[in-house]
Amino acid sequence: MALLVPWDRMRRNAPALLGLFGFAVLGLATWSFGGIAGGTGPFLVLLYAWAALHFPRWILLAYAAPATAAYLVPLIVTHQPPMVVGSAFIFMPVAVAVALLVEAQARHLRDDRERLARIEQWRSAMVNTLAHDVRSPLSTVRMTLEELKESATGHEERMVDAALRQTARVFRLADGLLDMQRIDSTGHLKLDRREVRARTLVQDALVYVRIDQELIIDVADDLVVCVDKQRFEQILVNLVGNALRYGKPPVVIRFAREGGFDRLEVRDHGPGIPDELRSTLFGQFAVGGPEGVGLGLWIVRQLAVAHGGEAAAEAREPGLAMVITFPVPAPGRAE
Incomplete structure (x- = not known):
């Protein structure tokens, strides 16, 4: 049923509602098996781990009440001994603490990924700017060298030729930077x-x-x-x-x-x-x-x-x- 819901049209944290249905299923399963909570605990931890990887901390704290109810109510209804009922006061804080630790680590990883994405955007912008902006001064240098070549002779002419070759090479390097940037963004480089x-x-x-x-x-x-x-x-x-x-x-x-x-x-x-x-x-x-x-x-x-x-x-x-x-x-x- 959850696969049929158009989650992409809802708010970002809307899938957290699935956790409430999960807690209800776990509570029903515990009650159906006569208050045996041996299988409920691991599934509660899995639900909390899933939530910690996808949702903010306040949702994990909001889960505490329904999760405790899903664990505790079936034990009370089936008249389990006080020691079994009291285990909820140890198990639930541990589950919540583990979930908070997982959420903190996942949040740090998301922050790092976003920071790297911003750095990559800055790098791309810088490469594009350098590759484009270097062309204007190089054009002036090339025109100046071509004028000098007309009156140069001997050793001077060879020096101007060498400078023109290196200027042409810098032009190609600028084109190469743009090509490399295009490869990074599109994965394809058109060849002639x-x-x-x-x-x-x-x-x-x-x-x-x-x-x-x-x-x-x-x-x-x-x-x-x-x-x-x-x-x-x-x-x-x-x-x-x-x-x-x-x-x-x-x-x-x-x-x-x-x-x-x-x-x-x-x-x-x-x-x-x-x-x-x-x-x-x-x-x-x-x-x-x-x-x-x-x-x-x-x-x-x-x-x-x-x-x-x-x-x-x-x-x-x-x-x-x-x-x-x-x-x-x-x-x-x-x-």
């Missing part, structure tokens, strides 16, 4: 997947990486992959940057097709990491340090998943390999 030569793709992405160590590119000239070029650049820039920063040369970039997957591997020859840490590398804020906040690899995984693939860290002797797999789309299925 196109066929492109893998070697050209890798070389274009490396323009945004300052390379002062040995770098080996192992990509077949005839390999054509279907990926979102901008997202792939984010992936490769993150992985190569980490390999150059935390590993040792040479850093090897391999991109090859294996079965139904295109496999990108970025390997360094450094000390590697312990086995127990590899599974947590791609979590949010997992490996932050003085030079980062631990979001780079999380972004890599999200972008890999958006392509239908996966990201993993594999041990090498020596070093560590970051491996990204992309399933090869069927003909005509490129997004």
